[in-house]
Amino acid sequence: MILKINNKKFSALKGQTILEVARENGIKIPSLCYHPDLDVRAGCRICVVEVKGRDKLCTACSTAVTEGMEILTDSARVQKSRNLNVEMLFASHVEKCADCTLRFDCTLLELAREYNLKLARFADRKINRKTYKFANAVEIDGTQCIDCSNCISACDKQGIHFLKMEGNGCNQEIKPNKENNSACIYCGQCANACPVAAAQEQGEWKQVEAALKDNKKIVVAQFAPAVRVSLGEEFGMEYGVNCAKKINTALKILGFTHVFDVNFGADITTMTEAEELVERLNDKKAVFPMTTSCCPAWVAYAEYYHPELLPHLTTARSPHIHSAGAIKSYFATKNKIDSKKIIVVSIVPCTSKKYEAARPELKYEGRPLVDHVLTTRELAFIIKKNKIDFKNLVDSETEPIFNDGSGAAAIYGASGGVMESALRSALSMACKGSKNKLCSSRLEFKEVRGLKGFKEASVNLAGHKLKVGVVNGIGHFEHILPKLKKYHYIEVMACPGGCLGGGGQPMPTTDVIRKKRLEGMYKIDSGKDVRRAHENKSMVEYYDWVKKHKLEAKLLHTKFSAKKR
């Protein structure tokens, strides 16, 4: 159909909204509560537009286009309403701009600047609202909240239903739901959906800045697989571009003494996990299915909701915990550094890694293996704050002692990636020494890739018929639960898409963007010479060192315990 926006003709499809058509054609309509992955609620009233023949203004996010429609997106009438709505929202949002990680991308500030709005036209009405903190991972600051409810929708989509709106009108407030026996699993999907950083990670960038200034410390950074394919978005780079080498340069400029790649740790996880899978398969009493445990939000879910499943979780530690262990033990020993002087900062796409890093099981010499965890967003913020021109940085390599991992490690950040990595190694391990010429060491498992909620495959593992399944998004787990027994190995990622869609990733994260990040990861994998974890020689060297010194319990494995909701 044909319609007019700001007196120019455009073609559109039936069923599209005004906002979709406008954005497709590069026409800017500001919005706050609109999120492509969530149900449209049209609450913020920022995307109001004028439609010829209609009495009231229409919200572009919720109004379907019609043939011949005439739309004005920035008329005096639109500006008048939109500006007042922004001014009123500002008055329910305490400006903590100096410390806000969204400062450089804030829609409210942008609109205020563009239309010269009076931000103090109304007195702040929520100054005394509470901040709800969920462990050390996520928080919802009531003084910043603009009542859009995106956090609630995101949490509901995860099937957790931990948040609810209490009260109504100006007295309503988003609070943890105390009536439904739910527990936050720290996935941070709420934070990723919040347009004004009221729901956000509990920032650690200040502590990291302080550590970087401390001469007595050796501050080491390590970044996770999913960060390299998303950080560029924050600087106007294309979706899915691998910017690992720029990240290394940026971290060095920021003052980190050493920079390592968590992909190396992912190979350690795969090695440990594949070994455990093969061991379980050879043990008639073993518990099946084995499940992954590298997603701390999934671990939290299992501990809070399904303690009976804890024996199913692999004891292999997660990638950044593994690589932090390698840094504080192997690297420190080889370089004769006191491990207590080392501060390890993980940069991850995740908020629940903050919670994981603080787990008492994951200490080394009495201190946490990972000292601080920054999300991708926090890193982007620090880079912007330090006025580093990220897009134009020169490339540089991470330190050679721990390389940047195999192709299998590169796909860890995609749902199905951990499963595929483990299968690549487990198959090779099981076939090793087998006289059966048909024993295949298959490389790619495309059945478990992609953004579907649940994926499954049958794999022949040296005579064992292996049924594997991948849960993509914790909201799908309960549907799978009744048929769990059918499987030998299950991967669970709490965030849709896996870590690439993590709660700490750049905003927005939508299915379209998830797909591009995902393609970026598989591209890294297919471009690698070494695509199986156990073929990563530096990793095997470290692994053997750990075994030789009998440090497996201290460095490779972890445990879980039931927790009260």
Place this chain on the structure above:
Amino acid sequence: MTKKNIIQKIDAAGLVGRGGAGYPTAQKWMAVKNALKYKQIASIVVNGAEGEPGVKKDGYLLAHKTEEIVNGVFLAYQFLGSAKTKKVYFFLKAEYYKAYSKKIKEVLKNKKYKLFASRVEFFSKPETPSYICGEETAIVNIIEGRRPAPRLKPPYPADSGMNYHPTLINNVETFYNVSLIDKGKYEGKRFYTLTGAVKHHGVFCLPADMSAEEVLRATNNYPGFDFFVMTGGEVCGELLRSDQLQAPVEGSGLLMVFDDKKTDHKKLLDYWFKFYETESCGACTACREGTYRLRELTSKSEYDKQMFNDLIHNLEESSLCSLGSSLPVTIKSYFENIN
């Protein structure tokens, strides 16, 4: 025979919904019927929420015309078909729920209602917010166990209401009228609630096209003092001077009389602003923030008139539902016609 031509009868009678919006009843029924060509389950909601303060007619009808109401609902049930109409909800204001559920259940004991009665469920409207809990999509939310707030329209409940199934929602008075229409007893009347500074308070059944003045005279309530009225609702309505009473009473049929000399205008405005602030469901910025700011602003003795006008105008332009856009009607008509 009945089953076949009830819709034609309703259409011929020109019946419109008596909840306040005045939508043609036959069209609403047909919309649900049409949606059922593709869908398998339908619900009916009998709206006796009476959320607008002051209006009493739903309560009156539930007390005195129970059999007719149930019969009207049964006609809708037959029209949509017992094979598909799996649920019938009586959604009633709390006091009506307490007082009349039993009475309705008694009527439902009639043998002809056997299967129908087994599909009836009763719901009591939450006390607050009062007004919006009578809005049809908010009712659907409440029955589904969600937050009492209106949904975006479209989709309309006729297409996608209760659990995304086609849902017919009519006011109790509408169902009452359907029953009369079926029996050939409908005379084009509606129920008026007379309140305020009138001699004879209460609910009166009079022709639907009567002007406000005629209603006042017919009920022997035309004041002998200087007065102004509010029509439609006690809060969400239009204010008219005594010389502006030629138009029919619309909305939920309320007519409230104010004694000009005895009315404390400041108190009246405060009541309205407080009502809107308390009643706002919170879903949209224009209403949640706007009604808060209006109450805050008008609580001062001197206030910024420009800001006042901007806030009112913004509710008119960009509020999500009919509650937000009714505030400007009340306030603007007050300032234009009364003060």
